[in-house]
Amino acid sequence: MRTDKENVPMPKQPNQLFVSTAPYYARYRPGYDPAMYEHLRLRFSLDGTQRVLDLGTGTGTIALPLAALVGEVIAVDPEPGMLEEGRALAEAQRTGNITWLLGDSTTLPAMNIGPVMLTAMGASFHWTDRHQTLRDLEKIIEPAGAVVLASGGAPGDIEPAPWTDAIAEVRTRYLGPGRRAGSGTYQHPAERHQDVLAQSTFRHLEIHTWDRTVTRTLDEVIGLQFSYSYSSPAQLGPDKAAFEADLRDALIKYSPTGLFDELVRTEVIIGTRTQTR
Secondary structure: OOOOOOOOOOOOOOOHHHHHHHHHHHOOOOOOOHHHHHHHHHOOOOOOOEEEEEEEEOOOOHHHHHOOOOOEEEEOOOOOOHHHHHHHHHHOOOOOEEEEOOOOOOHHHHHHOOOEEEEEEEEHHOOOOOOHHHHHOOOOOEEEEEEEEEEEOEEEOOOOOOOOOHHHHHHHHHHOOOOOOOOEEEOOOOOOOHHHHEEEEEEOOEEEEEEEEEEHHHHHHHHHHHHHHHHHHHHHHHHHHHHHHHHHHHHHHHOOOEEEEEEEEEHHHHHHHOOOO
16 A cells, blocks of 8 residues: 655656556546437538548547548547557447548648548647647638537536545545646646637537436446546556555445446537527
């Protein structure tokens, strides 16, 4: 059991963090509410013919469900390991209309992606130069298209499940109080995504939310922690096994049944060039 709060592991570079999270990300992230995809289908009359871009796709969390609604998804991510996991999932699901490309928001202008109806982004948007990314997207999103930002909502929108306090205590013991990201710690952007969009061409906004309760097993809760950059296997290094053991002990004391309920929100911000119909 780790008891010291000093000598925490040195933060790793972002590529190291995301390499180590990829298999956990694909398996343990809950994904977005299916109602979000149905809303997009109706809102943009998706009929299996459109092209869409998933920028910062990760393991295809958005790309895979969208692929069932459109003609082609261009899934872009800077981490080869994430793309490999995404391709494997697509193959397992017999989804063949996703093009997986290595790149990110900074390489977007040179990628010759061509016109798309929608550009979807999940957590990736907050890692970008958001204003520049939107300027670059102006050139590829069709006039009637949109920027679609999916998330779990802003910090504080949903009251955390009480058992997450046990996770935070163990994580702080091993990694310190800040959420480590790359060579520093992650800070949620002070300027909200909708405020950034309001300053862009895609200034006409719609915001929708859906809430659902997700029940996880003990193993699923632990696997989920390894999907985050701030508690990734690369971040923990040689302390991973001890971290997992301490986390398992703390959680089972909270819920001897080994089941953990959590209220999970899906929020989508849609930015278009014109007012909502």
